[in-house]
Amino acid sequence: MVSLKNKIVFITGATSGIGKNCAIEFAREGANLILCSRRVELLNAFSEELIKEFGIKVYSFQLDVRDEEAVNSAVKAFPEEWKSIDILINNAGLARGFAKLYEDDTQNWNEMIDTNVKGLLYVTRAVVPAMAKRNNGHIINIGSIAGHEAYPNGGAYCATKHAVDAITKSLRMDLADKNIRVSTIDPGLVETNFSVIRFHGDEDRAKNVYKGITPLSGKDIAETIVFIATRPAHVNLAQIVIFPTHQASSTIVHREDL
Numbered sequence: 001m002v003s004l005k006n007k008i009v010f011i012t013g014a015t016s017g018i019g020k021n022c023a024i025e026f027a028r029e030g031a032n033l034i035l036c037s038r039r040v041e042l043l044n045a046f047s048e049e050l051i052k053e054f055g056i057k058v059y060s061f062q063l064d065v066r067d068e069e070a071v072n073s074a075v076k077a078f079p080e081e082w083k084s085i086d087i088l089i090n091n092a093g094l095a096r097g098f099a100k101l102y103e104d105d106t107q108n109w110n111e112m113i114d115t116n117v118k119g120l121l122y123v124t125r126a127v128v129p130a131m132a133k134r135n136n137g138h139i140i141n142i143g144s145i146a147g148h149e150a151y152p153n154g155g156a157y158c159a160t161k162h163a164v165d166a167i168t169k170s171l172r173m174d175l176a177d178k179n180i181r182v183s184t185i186d187p188g189l190v191e192t193n194f195s196v197i198r199f200h201g202d203e204d205r206a207k208n209v210y211k212g213i214t215p216l217s218g219k220d221i222a223e224t225i226v227f228i229a230t231r232p233a234h235v236n237l238a239q240i241v242i243f244p245t246h247q248a249s250s251t252i253v254h255r256e257d258l
């Protein structure tokens with residue numbers, strides 16, 4: 001296991017779910033963290049907790065990854081000691097709505113495409129040149145099983161995660177001549193705030209997604225990402241699909257009768 005102590009890890013979307021758990025698990029390993037998300041007060045309070053509990057350094061700032069200019073100026077403004085990013089975790093993302101494609105609200109599509117695809121591209125474009133120059137780094141994208149299989153009522157979300165899959169593969173090819181790894185972790189059902197956001201705040205409906213099954217947790221995903229990041233430099237876990245035990249595909253989930 002390669003040590004993460006004093007490595008610089010940049011995690012997008014660190015106020016909740018997978019991103020928040022990544023921050024905790026990388027902090028536990030002694031990494032210093034660059035964290036961003038839109039809800040900056042929550043983010044700053046969380047950063048203080050991490051500093052206190054793990055004795056690491058944290059640089060946190062408000063960012064909406066959909067804003068290309070804001071992404072570029074934030075990355076340019078990183079203080080000197082934070083400029084050599086070792087690991088980028090492209091996590092910020094969301095699903096919005098669950099409806100037949102021909103009846104869906106196009107605003108949902110715009111939000112998902114702007115965040116999951118364009119936001120991920122902007123952050124990658126801003127961060128990776130310095131990695132390429134230093135010939136060192138690791139990019140870990142959070143894809144989804146929705147990037148492997150489509151499912152009904154999720155057309156636009158599945159499209160964004162298929163795009164993440166293509167971007168990951170293409171970027172790996174672009175960086176094949178460098179000491180830079182490009183990985184993706186593609187989860188099935190993870191209980192986070194994801195479904196609450198998908199259903200526009202309807203918590204009861206969100207709970208039903210995980211009814212009768214023990215879903216993955218944000219911590220399960222974060223621990224796996226730490227595993228990806230701590231393999232020896234010549235080992236790239238290119239793609240990991242991770243399911244709860246009773247999930248077999250996007251649509252096949254065995255639920256206990258309640």
Ligand SMILES: NC(=O)c1ccc[n+]([C@@H]2O[C@H](COP(=O)([O-])OP(=O)(O)OC[C@H]3O[C@@H](n4cnc5c(N)ncnc54)[C@H](OP(=O)(O)O)[C@@H]3O)[C@@H](O)[C@H]2O)c1
Nearest residue numbers: 013015016017018037038039064065092093190192193194
């Ligand atoms: N949960 C699942 O079942 C599941 C399965 C497969 C893949 N995923 C993927 O995992 C990733 C994380 O989702 P999650 O399940 O952890 O959901 P979550 O609990 O809702 O967390 C999403 C995080 O992304 C941030 N975020 C959203 N839009 C943003 C934007 N425009 N700019 C910056 N930050 C933004 C949110 O922070 P703010 O609101 O403060 O900005 C939040 O911290 C997503 O890419 C999702 O597609 C989730």
